[in-house]
Amino acid sequence: MSSVVDGTPPPERIQALVAAKKQLPGALLPILHDIQDALGHVPAAAVGLIASELHLSRAEVHGVLSFYHHFRTEPSAPTVLQLCRAEACQAMGANRLWAHACDTLALDASQTAQGGTSADGAITLAPVYCLGLCSTAPALALNEQPHARVDAEQFDRLVAAARSATCR
Amino acid sequence: MPVKIFVPCDSASLALGADAVAAAITAEAALRGLAIDLVRNGSRGMFWLEPLVEVQTPSGRIAYGPVTVHDIASLFDAQFQSGAAHRLRLGLTEEIPYLRQQERLTFSRMGVIAPLALAEFEAHGGFAGLRHALTLAPAEVVQQVLDSGLRGRGGAAFPAGIKWRTVAGAAALQKYIVCNADEGDSGTYSDRMVMEGDPFMLIEGMAIAAVATGATQGTIYIRSEYPHAVATMRKAIDLANAAGFLGNSILGSAHRFHLEVRKAAGAYICGEETAMLESIEGKRGVVRAKPPIPAVQGLFGQPTVINNVITLASVPLILAQGAAYYKNYGVGRSHGTLPLQLTGNILHGGLVEKAFGVTLRQLLFDFGGGSATGRPIKAVQVGGPLGAYVPEALWDVPLDYEAYAAVGATVGHGGLVVHDDTADLSQLARYAMEFCAIESCGKCTPCRIGSTRGVEVIDRITQGNNPASQVRLLRDLCDTMLHGSLCALGGMTPNPVLSALNHYPQDFGLAAPVPEAA
Numbered sequence: 001m002s003s004v005v006d007g008t009p010p011p012e013r014i015q016a017l018v019a020a021k022k023q024l025p026g027a028l029l030p031i032l033h034d035i036q037d038a039l040g041h042v043p044a045a046a047v048g049l050i051a052s053e054l055h056l057s058r059a060e061v062h063g064v065l066s067f068y069h070h071f072r073t074e075p076s077a078p079t080v081l082q083l084c085r086a087e088a089c090q091a092m093g094a095n096r097l098w099a100h101a102c103d104t105l106a107l108d109a110s111q112t113a114q115g116g117t118s119a120d121g122a123i124t125l126a127p128v129y130c131l132g133l134c135s136t137a138p139a140l141a142l143n144e145q146p147h148a149r150v151d152a153e154q155f156d157r158l159v160a161a162a163r164s165a166t167c168r
Numbered sequence: 169m170p171v172k173i174f175v176p177c178d179s180a181s182l183a184l185g186a187d188a189v190a191a192a193i194t195a196e197a198a199l200r201g202l203a204i205d206l207v208r209n210g211s212r213g214m215f216w217l218e219p220l221v222e223v224q225t226p227s228g229r230i231a232y233g234p235v236t237v238h239d240i241a242s243l244f245d246a247q248f249q250s251g252a253a254h255r256l257r258l259g260l261t262e263e264i265p266y267l268r269q270q271e272r273l274t275f276s277r278m279g280v281i282a283p284l285a286l287a288e289f290e291a292h293g294g295f296a297g298l299r300h301a302l303t304l305a306p307a308e309v310v311q312q313v314l315d316s317g318l319r320g321r322g323g324a325a326f327p328a329g330i331k332w333r334t335v336a337g338a339a340a341l342q343k344y345i346v347c348n349a350d351e352g353d354s355g356t357y358s359d360r361m362v363m364e365g366d367p368f369m370l371i372e373g374m375a376i377a378a379v380a381t382g383a384t385q386g387t388i389y390i391r392s393e394y395p396h397a398v399a400t401m402r403k404a405i406d407l408a409n410a411a412g413f414l415g416n417s418i419l420g421s422a423h424r425f426h427l428e429v430r431k432a433a434g435a436y437i438c439g440e441e442t443a444m445l446e447s448i449e450g451k452r453g454v455v456r457a458k459p460p461i462p463a464v465q466g467l468f469g470q471p472t473v474i475n476n477v478i479t480l481a482s483v484p485l486i487l488a489q490g491a492a493y494y495k496n497y498g499v500g501r502s503h504g505t506l507p508l509q510l511t512g513n514i515l516h517g518g519l520v521e522k523a524f525g526v527t528l529r530q531l532l533f534d535f536g537g538g539s540a541t542g543r544p545i546k547a548v549q550v551g552g553p554l555g556a557y558v559p560e561a562l563w564d565v566p567l568d569y570e571a572y573a574a575v576g577a578t579v580g581h582g583g584l585v586v587h588d589d590t591a592d593l594s595q596l597a598r599y600a601m602e603f604c605a606i607e608s609c610g611k612c613t614p615c616r617i618g619s620t621r622g623v624e625v626i627d628r629i630t631q632g633n634n635p636a637s638q639v640r641l642l643r644d645l646c647d648t649m650l651h652g653s654l655c656a657l658g659g660m661t662p663n664p665v666l667s668a669l670n671h672y673p674q675d676f677g678l679a680a681p682v683p684e685a686a
Contacts, residue, residue, distance in 0.1 A: 028450035067452040070392045070434035086354030088585045091512030132357035133180050135215040135517025144395045148183035
């Protein structure tokens, strides 16, 4: 889901994804999901196209796209790390783990609240509010794969493995 | 016959390395020339023991756990495949006290069967409720649910049968059943376990709702943070369609029911039923004013039953065993069982299904074994991010919707988040306001603005900046949010904030206990 596509995504590809679901009642979210799953994000260029196909205004499509935390309008790194910041994980040190993650990925101060992408472009850190792994906290998802009882050491191992996988 | 070995495929088990354990068992068995039948079951919900590997023996299933890949060779050396002794051996799974002391009604098959094995599901009582419902008049099905006393397990505790009766009585060309699987509360995962571990049970519950109300279209709205639940549910729907449990004719009857999964997109507010409807319709998840209630004008303006996963999953048993069977569990007006989830700083975290009336103290110590860190437990947040922090003085109150409401707390979706004595309740109260600010849909002012002001006021209190007047201001603000918000997000955020302030004033730098709010 996090593949980065170089340059402009082909409009035909987006067109095809929109066409596949446009007849569904309430098609907008399924279409946005399909585009993000295919391209790693929903590019700005897609907004106008979706709007005209679904007979919506660009403002309506933008409104939905920007409302939901899940959707990204900028490409993410090949590895997306969602670290849970909710209460059950907090009770097991998630705030310390988040600080460690920001340090390790050398995120700047403006990114310590909402996360961001490491300077080398390898890893995007994002907060998530519950992965449903609350009995095995703290938890994270690495490209949607769950990891539980994560400490700083395991976090570093996961990051190192993700980096070496990307560099191959 | 090859010996059956079970390795769970629940997300929490996967998060602890279950896939690698399963692969190692397969490889080791091949190396030793042993024939095994590796089954990926759901989880039993004892997460401190995961990955929990079970072996089928003539005397029952024997459990070993927690198993890592490094234990596999020694397990085979010890002949674990015939249930032999090993330092990880836990004995008969069903006899583990944590499981044996539960009342598993809804979770009776959980961890027992492979989630997508339709024949096994039926062999363990699956679809008996639906088959019985098809022999009844729709009104009789509704009556069964009414008589069972089943109340909404998502948090609001509204009687499920009343919603069903309203939709059944509505005249409309199209009616819907919507399952709310946007389980966003921290400290809860029982919906996730059902969808990953026993998905046909949810399908059965929804099909029964369709038969009872005349709805022909159903939607399960699942949060995007649950990719495994989305995938399993979709496969289960395909299998149920192919086997005739869904589609144009449910089991050859005149009832038609089509079911689909819609994936949410990371907005907590979409767990609120009207925001969820907006989201399914392809819009921003903005709360609708009620009335009209969704049972009258719901999805696309049509009569809609909206129930939480656990509510719908409780229905098959009610239809199979009868309303009285279910109603006899519980206390007062809280009938049946609730899957409680022991989470956060707890030694034995997991899912405990008990009849209403169990106390927090029993759950924390008899089941949970105290905190994970070994330090004293300071506070337990019951019922998710909008639930109160419950201090030790209230741990003997029976878990019952009315008894909890009477002490200013909520049972919610059954999540218990445990904090030890290092927790700073002023910071948790601040987080509650911050979370509300992040997740507010923005439609009503008390929630949208109040939450941000709440963070600021709490900061001033903890900084000692004129705290007495700031505490008054915070109480006043909470009063406005409670009474002036459109939905439970703004309306219930005061629960964690005020319970923290009332029960733990010292964390806010306030010496004496502050007087109760009016």
